[in-house]
Amino acid sequence: xxxxxxxxVWSMGWACIACAASGRTEHVPTADDYPDTIVRRVRIDAGGxxxxxxxxxxxPREKTAPWKVVVVTGAPSWAEYWAPALAALPQDREMxxxxxxxxxxxxxxxxxxxxxxxxxALAPLLKARPGQKVLLVGQSYGAxxxxxxxxxxxxxxxxxxxxxxxxxxxxxxxxxxxxxGSRLLRVIPRDLRHAVIxxxxxxxxxxxxxxxxxxxxxxxxxxxxxxxxxxxxxxAERLVAQTRARRPIRFERVAGANHxxxxxxxxxxxxxxxxxxxxxxxxxxxxxxxxxMSWFGAPQARA
Numbered sequence: 273x274x275x276x277x278x279x280x281v282w283s284m285g286w287a288c289i290a291c292a293a294s295g296r297t298e299h300v301p302t303a304d305d306y307p308d309t310i311v312r313r314v315r316i317d318a319g320g321x322x323x324x325x326x327x328x329x330x331x332p333r334e335k336t337a338p339w340k341v342v343v344v345t346g347a348p349s350w351a352e353y354w355a356p357a358l359a360a361l362p363q364d365r366e367m368x369x370x371x372x373x374x375x376x377x378x379x380x381x382x383x384x385x386x387x388x389x390x391x392x393a394l395a396p397l398l399k400a401r402p403g404q405k406v407l408l409v410g411q412s413y414g415a416x417x418x419x420x421x422x423x424x425x426x427x428x429x430x431x432x433x434x435x436x437x438x439x440x441x442x443x444x445x446x447x448x449x450x451x452x453g454s455r456l457l458r459v460i461p462r463d464l465r466h467a468v469i470x471x472x473x474x475x476x477x478x479x480x481x482x483x484x485x486x487x488x489x490x491x492x493x494x495x496x497x498x499x500x501x502x503x504x505x506x507x508a509e510r511l512v513a514q515t516r517a518r519r520p521i522r523f524e525r526v527a528g529a530n531h532x533x534x535x536x537x538x539x540x541x542x543x544x545x546x547x548x549x550x551x552x553x554x555x556x557x558x559x560x561x562x563x564x565m566s567w568f569g570a571p572q573a574r575a
Contacts, residue, residue, distance in 0.1 A: 297377035302329055302355045311358045318373065320392030327351070327377030328370040328397070331358050336401045339430075339549055341367040344394060344421070346412025346438065347467035349375035357538040366404075368397055372414065374466050383466045387477050391420035398428040405430040407549055412438045412503060412531065413470055416481040423484035431491040433548050436531050438503040439511050440475035446502045485515045492521045493548040497529025522548075 302311045312332050318324035329351045341361075343354060349372035358367050371378040373393050384390055398421065400406050408429045410418025415437030422429040442450060453460060453468035460468075485492065494512055496505045505525065512521045524544065526533065533541050 297327070297371075298352050299350065300352060302352050306355060306359055308332070311355050313377075316396055318379070318393040319395035320389065322373075322389075322393050324373060324379035324393060326370055326373065326379070326393070328368050329355060329358060330368045331361055331366050333363065333366050335363075336404055337364050337366040338404060339365050339407055340400055340404050341365060341407045341409060341545060342397045343367065343369040343409045343411060344397075344414035344418045345369060345372060346414050346436075347375075347470045348463040349378075349414070350463075351376065354534055356536050357534055357541060360538050360542060370394060370397060372417070375463050381462070383469055385470065385473055387417050387420060387474075388480060390417050391424055394421055395425055397421075398425050400428070407431050407433065407545065409433040409435055409545065410437065411435045411534070413467075413474065415439070416474070416477070419481050419484045419488070422490065423487055426489075429490055431493065431548055431550060432488065433545065434492070434494045434508070436496055436500060436503055436533055437494065437508050437511075438471065438474070439481070439507050440478050441504065441507045442471070443501040443504045446471070482511075482515060485517055485521075487518070489518050491519065491548070491550060492517065493524065494521060495524045495526060495533070495544050495548075497526045497531065497533060499528055500531045502531035 298313075302313060305311075309332055311329055313327065313329050316326050316328060318326050343351075345351060345354070349370075351369040351371045354367075354369040358369065361367050373384040373390055374380060374382060384393070394417065398406055398408070406429050408418050408422055408431070410416065410421075410433070412435075415434040416439070418432060419434070422432045438446075450468055450471055453464060454472065457465050457468065494508055496503075496508045498505050509523065512523055515521065524547075526540075526544070533544075
């Protein structure tokens with residue numbers, strides 16, 4: 273039986289402090305709960321010629337799955353909180369969840385504030401096997417970064433999901449935490465410090481997000497809980513309403529859900545993501561209709 277990872281803002285913050293004190297990069301190492309045939313931690317090279325190594329967790333598969341789900345997490349960026357979702361994923365799906373640059377086991381140690389740089393660094397996650405398609409998921413702060421990744425890598429992303437997206441305006445819980453964190457920047461652990469700085473500096477970068485969304489030709493889905501007091505659903509609704517996209521953006525309101533949609537049980541989350549995968553229509557060969565012929569080879573008159 274797997275242990276329950278700390279959930280919610282307070283418990284995750286305390287887990288981060290405990291993690292920093294112990295020198296771990298994972299609060300509850302995934303290897304303690306899952307064999308590496310179910311959830312495996314890997315290291316990959318960052319894109320953009322940055323020379324960084326990124327840490328991520330993946331679902332190993334012997335056969336190529338038709339769809340690969342790529343998850344860009346929020347702030348703080350801890351892939352391990354998606355481990356239960358990876359473990360519950362069906363065999364015909366693959367998933368990779370990354371610790372973003374500057375967090376957990378990913379390089380660099382320093383803060384990386386520019387979302388365009390992060391998008392370039394994370395581009396290798398979009399590499400797919402032959403015949404495989406990618407569903408790109410941006411969670412919370414990662415929603416803006418995922419949007420840039422999709423726009424910068426045309427043809428590599430089949431559909432984009434903005435999950436509990438954070439778009440520059442905080443709810444009451446986030447405002448209080450950011451205010452407190454800003455006063456304690458010198459003493460709080462690195463990951464919490466980077467999260468506070470990231471969220472505080474995001475509004476100045478939202479033009480990059482809006483421009484990316486307006487240029488995308490792929491399906492875009494927004495999934496948001498109506499009880500989200502960290503990134504209010506009204507802000508996500510306003511972004512969708514104001515974005516002049518090339519195709520309509522689908523908005524899914526999740527009744528009663530808060531900011532952490534990847535909390536257990538993970539069934540509803542996986543079902544919501546599955547609903548964002550385009551359904552391929554079966555191919556039907558249609559032959560042209562020929563005129564009805566008489567016995568003597570001449571077309572019959574129609575009434």
